[in-house]
Amino acid sequence: FYAGQTLRQLIGPNEIPAVTIEDHPRFGWRGMLLDVSRHFFTTDEVKRMIDLNARQKLNVFHWHLTDDGGWRMESKAFPELTKRGAWRDYPPKGKWDYSNIVFPEKRSGDEYGGFYTQNEIKDVVAYAKRRHVTVVPEIEMPGHSQSALQAYPQYGHENLPEGQKSYSFCGGKEETFRFLEKIVDETMALFPSKFIHIGGDEVDKTQWRRCPRCQDRIRAEGLKDVDELQSYFVRRMDKYIASKGRRLIGWDEILEGGLAPGATVMSWRGIQGGIAAAKEGKDVVMSPTSHLYLDYSYDTIPTSLVYAYDPIPKELTAEEGKRILGAQGNVWTEWIPTLADAERMAYPRAAALAEAVWTPLVRKSWPDFTRRLDGVLDTLDRLGVAYRVDAPGLERTAFLSTDSVSLAVPSARRGWTLRMTDDGTPVTATSRMVDRLNLAPGTVGRFAFVRNRDGVVSPEARVEVRRGGPIPNPGTLKPGLNVYALKGDFRKVPTVEDKDPVGTATTIDLSRKPVAEKFALRFTGYVYIPEEGDYAFTIRSDDGAILKISDLPVVDHDGEHGTTAKTGRVYLRRGLYPIDLGYFDAGGASTLSLSVTPPNGPETPLPADWLFHQ
Template sequence: MKKLFTLLCLICISVSAFSQNTYNIVPVPQKLVPQSGVFKLTKDTKVVFKTGDNETQRIAKLFADQINTSSGLNLQVKPASTGSSNVVELKNNAALSDEAYVLEVTPKKITITAKGNKGYFYAFQSLMQLLPAEVFSSVKVSDVKWEAPACKIEDAPRYAYRGLMLDVGRHFFPVTFIKKFIDILALHKLNTFHWHLTEDQGWRIEIKKYPLLTQIGSKRKETLVGHYGTNKYDGKEYGGFYTQEEIKEVVAYATSKFVNVIPEIELPGHATAALAAYPQLGCNPDKIYQVVTTWGVHDDVFCPREETFTFLEDVLTEVMALFPSQYIHIGGDECPKKQWKESRFCQDLMKREGLKDEHELQSYFIRRIDKFITSKGRKMIGWDEILEGGLSPNATVMSWRGIEGGIAAAKENHDAIMTPTGYFYLDYYQADPKTEPLAIGGYLPLEKTYSYEPMPKELTAEQQKHIIGIQANVWTEYMATPEYVEYMAYPRASALAEIAWSPKELKNYQDFEKRMKVHVKRLEKLKVNFCNAFIAGKK
């Protein structure tokens, strides 16, 4: 009996190793059972779906179109018929969760079962990864066997919120790249694009009621060269912003890939670009503000006058009309208090409102904005500094200065998203700085990113429910081009995706690294300029 048990254990280990090393899916599925044989895509293969569901048809067509582009097979998308073989069939199961799916590949057919379209979409991401990497090519590829290995996958995400942030305030990127950025998110089953739209160095979103925000606030006269403190500048004007039509275009595109776009409008700090356009909103209305040409934290912040709140409410009203996201991000981080301490108006306001210090004044500011956002049926989210001086009633906290902010928020029964600098700040060096492009500093290799466990042990089971997900952040002070952004984001964002989606029990860095050596071939076909330091073995 003991020998039989040992043999069964060895078989299980062998099957597990086989599944993980042969089926190179990123993020790794919740459950994968390998089976014998392959399904061969041919010119007669059809993608079939329930009659009358236009959205399901659209998703099926996304898959078929990509197959047809890379293979030339000309797969057809049609309503389902009974007893079909040589098909990719979409079936419904209302008992599954929204993002869950079951993918069964046999030599005769492929069956995808899901509750609805999110599940179908994520199943297709996995199915694409079962096919040769050439499936992601933008041109027809010859001499490829368009086969998927037989298996059964049962899959669903660990966390509901799976995000990646892109800062376009420091450097601006065209809509074409933003769409590509969203494509790669979706491939990794990430479902949130956090768009950091305003900064000291540039205001990047058109607000029709306040045209000077883009006429003045979107341009800086020059840009710092090298690291902070060099005092060297390029002498070239820099600018760019997204029109409201472009914003709508991006939001619609992201929605088609089941990616939610969360806009961030920074307040009360990181406001210099806005103050350059409308100086009356600062604590020194007579000052001539200029859009900042260097990086770091700056003293110029919004002054909590009624005029300022009217301005911000007007801005947020236009923002909410453009973004259907339930979450609206208001920043709330790195707000110096120097000008508030020196302002007679601020000191009088503090006395009148019974605020003991400037931290409570910031809380007062944030609470005013929270109340307004809540009145519009939305939810406010901010960086963990919004905890200082008292957390606003309806706020969700993004914990970036370590994990303490997330723990504190969860203990107060507020939702939190974990995004600690030491694991998820993708502007840090990922290999030896001597061999890498200029970055802000720090050291964050792929293995460290992958090692992060989001759920703090300090929380009770009930409090843990408030940790709703994780996010990585791409701050672009030193990233002037789309290629540079991709290089810093990937493959570390792939590690983020696996932490966010896959069960904790399946985390295995050696296995992840093996799968990534296949996965980067897909990124190559997608023309993603990833960092290959982990392949080259740089430490």
């Protein structure tokens, strides 16, 4: 089968090259997830996604069948799961709203949803098998279970505040486990896969702390806290699934309170969960938000970042690395309501993932992949797939100049046209075409590729030309930058007033953070540029950060996100420039660094002897 896919990829417009290929995959788990709970996809749409993945030799289809957004698998034992739990009230304008999830007892006909009959599921599983794809089902427990618990509230918690619904299954009721075991039995009858995914992520444990039945369980089993109650819950399900000859897999929260003996970990909150599990001798599938959450924008996770991902962390020994089964890309659909939207988010990033988990590290080459990607995109064009391309790659993203600047722009691939605006408006299918141009100071150029067949617009590249250059020496300067701090709950980089600095810094990092999480920092002062030329500045952060030089935005990496990098390029003359870097942490993990690649030089942390303040 895979030889046939390779042959498909080799076929050119008029010929098939005469070659001999000996090939095998680096990893056994080469997966893609499709979330059908938040938004529902028909069996034909699911089959199309399986087809596209199989063409890239991706061999696992992770079917996220249940969540707060809806229950999508028919149950003969518990028919209310789909009679009620598959149909939710539709928020205004059809947008996803986590705070307004209601599954009405009586349907009006205006609800949103759908489900798969057991026969439809068997058909999809057989369809995938013929394409050498294993379908791994996910039945969420103990959290992300509102669709089930609004249909069967008796398996939820007691003693909740008036009007509050259960968000998770009660771990103190024996009837809860009998219910879930019957669901697992039905699931295993439909899916022959070795692994059964139980979710296990993002459990709201405040309800477990309030629930007297959960607290009774903690005391009866000698558990320390609700984390150990979650471990107890997972261990029971692990034991039951193992008794049926299958294996449990769950998101990395199943590590909390102790990992079940036979469990496999799917590491999504970065790579640390995967590292910890592998070091315990457990199997792991890597799926970190930083590289493989394909519902994130292409600005946050470009195709190149997916391609660069190596599933085996450097922290593992060679023996521990054998525990990494592979990697998986995830398409979560809160904001992806249609098949075309799902295709745009998945492709071509899924093709990059496919090569990252198939090809040996020593054979990987991004320039070579981009050359061969044209053939993949030609195939997607023939199939009518609504794929996206990355933003145009520009030689610079910012200029400080007193004169007009000349800008070379990249050529568009077959079937696409490069278009631009210079009046601040977004690029559209009717914006003017361009191959080279001059930009005057005070101009912002916005560039995007537009697909000719349907007018789809790629992510934009932005170039700003601002009048300016190095400033005169402002007087006595001291080493380092001033650092200002602010506590608070932020969703974007805030304005941090430069009143009372908390100190100075010669390194851009979080050593001056005022609290462990939910805070903002600002670094201000001057940066000395030692030679004229093109400079690339790279921010690596979790969450957002913005770098300005002479008030010109050079790197805009704002917004909530995991640890990712973003680079901006600017042409600078030798001399002193004002520098301003803002950062915020929205909670959870946090990191910040700033590096620079000078003309003809390697990337390094921004040198301390370049930084000054008054």
